[in-house]
Amino acid sequence: MIKRIFPRIFTVSLLLAVPVVVSLHAGLSEDFASANANLASGHADEALSTYKTLLTYPEFKTSGSAEIWYNRGLAEMQTGDAVAASLSFRRALLLDPALAPARMELAKTLGSLGIPVPTGWRERTMQSIHPETLIVTGAVIGWIGALGLIVLLFQASRKKELIMLPLILIFVGHGTSVLGTMADQRRTARHQAVLTAKEAVTLRATPADSATESGTIEPGTLISILSRNGAWWYVSTGTRSGALQGWIPSNAATPLLSSSKGSS
């Protein structure tokens, strides 16, 4: 009885862990193809409008499509809005860090804006393997190790060699899972934003227009939101010692993850 039930519980658990694929809206595919055709034929404005509409569909309430964000970025590039395009490419990469075209276009866009391309360990790791794969695979391996350890402890002889194997699986599996989570940029994206103002924004020492200036940030820069105070955000341009920090008006930047991703 137990032997039959347990594998079922395990299987259901794994199925719950993988991303839930939602059935697509009936007209979504057609609209997307239409927007792509517009973009390919040089009608970027129409394509951009359709992409924006697509992103308001209920399918994208809790999920996103890297392809749509990438295509929207292309459309924005064609319409000359490099800053908005950089945000779209960043969102595409947030959803699918291995999407090479988005990485290339982001590099080009940032280059045109005079902003360095991010080249950290996270980016290098995520180009090779999706963090979701790392996290889920690691968790599965870790739990297999945990179950194996239980079985060995109760059923098999307690030989060291046998016990070590599940222990290794537990540490490696869950360690990989944690590593994947650390590398997953979605983890910190909630506190990040892209400066989408048309011109460079002045950082202020206090949340007031008359406050002392402490530097400027170029449009397209990825910033971390450290604190919020009404219509002002206290932001940082990075984690390094030379990073700039200061207050900016919140309308000068767009969160990397906004509640209405399609509209911004």
Place this chain on the structure above:
Amino acid sequence: MAVAVLLLTGWLLPLRLNAADVSVSAELSRPQISQGEMAELQIKVSGAQQADVPQQIQADGLQIRLTGQSTQFQMVNFKVSSSVVYSYIVMPLRTGSFIIPGASITADGRQFRTPELSFKVDDAKAQSVDPSAGPPQSSQGIQPPGIPMPGFQQQRARPAQQRPDEGHLAFGEINCTKKTLYAGEMTPVEIRYYFDARYPVQVRGRVDFGCEGILVERFPDPKQTREDRDGITYNVLTFHSLLSAVKPGSLDVAPAKLDCEIEMPGALPPGFDDPVFRQLMGGQAGLSQQKQVTVKTSGLHLEVLPLPKEGRPESFAGAVGQFDIDSIVSNPHPTAGDPANLVVKIGGRGNFKGMGAPVLTQSEGWRSYPPSDKFDSSDELSYTGVKSFDFTLIAQQPQKESPGCEFSYFDPITAKYVSLTSTPLPLVASPGGPSPAVSGAATSSPTPIPSSGQKLAKNAPLKEGQPLSGITLRSWTTPMQRSEFLIATLAMLVATAALAGILAYWKIQSQGGTIASRRRKHIAELRSLLTGGTVDAGSSYEAALEYAKLVLPPSEKRDALISGLTERRDLLKYGSGGLLPLPAIEHRKLLESLELTTTKAP
């Protein structure tokens, strides 16, 4: 926290200093003194914390005696060195020129010998009237007549005992060969920090250099040298790096700063500022103080020019410098349908990190993917080297040569864009079976192909700027932030606990149950045996005895009963009648004593 780690490191580091190379040097505080003065000879043993040195050094006309020792630890950019300094007083017995012979030193199990040193003692009067006789402080060394130990005056004049000029204690210089550069151009920058060699220095932290608008590469470990300037010997830390500007305009880069701690001689307390006390302190700056110093270079002004728009090739992707191009095909004969690899190597010097990939030319009939890249640097700053771009190519029709390649860069020396091309290479490839992605591209009407994101990215015709087809839904949050993952984790925890419980239960059952259940079972068996009356008298008493021990609560009555039962059992066991059935009356009495009732009629 970082400071704590540094301090801890500072305490622990002596443990690993034994591995350091040992060197011995000798230095005179002054090579020339006047008669009546004294000089100090310091023998420095670096890389060891203890050494055997002579108490006296024999030299004709001089008296050289050991006065003390001190140990110094220096940490320069996290590289720690230790040294022990032995101080000798050199007291001249007459005027003239002397050679101080080398001293034999044993350190770290090895023998060393200090070099010979020249030493001169002038007549005091001649010295005092000679205006060119040494630096200004030597005037302090002129002794008034009648002072019995004039050498102590020299101690006051020793640099280590003076309050040094802090402007010359440490300073920095910055050297950037180019003051006018183009956006994206990388230029070497050298930062040098000078520390007066007489004072131990501990560097705290890293070089703080940069400002908005420039990018500075990480500083590799500095080079440490010695340099004399204005008669002062300095330890020099030289940092090399590269900087590049990201936006055009005038840039004023703030000075490069380095925090450090310099051990300086401190003022002796009132009443102790005495030559004798100093001598008792071993001739060293016995009372020293740590001075926190931020060493700064001068600022740097840069003029950053924008990259010209005129003549910018379409294949330009941000490379600035001087480069050349080479290409190879790693597998010139792939089997049908298999990909071929075209490796384009861009070598030279410039901003390798910021450069984009070359552009394929003559790529009709090929499906290509964005290249992977690898950079092999030939210097520690990644300024020169070779960057390889590996293009994966799949033939869509029979091919006899690879695509060509074009790479453009901006040469800041000639201020012109340069386009490099590589010609197609021999390559025999043919397509495999029909591909849906190819057919989609051929009709130029993108058809959505629902598939996984990774698969889509690789299947899509990735011509630059072409929209992707197919939609894959992915979550905006990591699995660990999603409820389904948490539910699955909880389910696994419950499943693991359930599995452990079930296995434990099975194990207990296989061992006959728990101790309590085994006890209950045994009591029931005894009770059945006793009330059944089917066993012989000896066994009945044996069972009764065990039952009494297990069931009856501790009391005097129980003890008496057990004693009686034991006696009767022994009588039956070792006497006669043990194998006969128990008489009915005795059986009843036995059950009554055990507070049991019979289940079988006697």
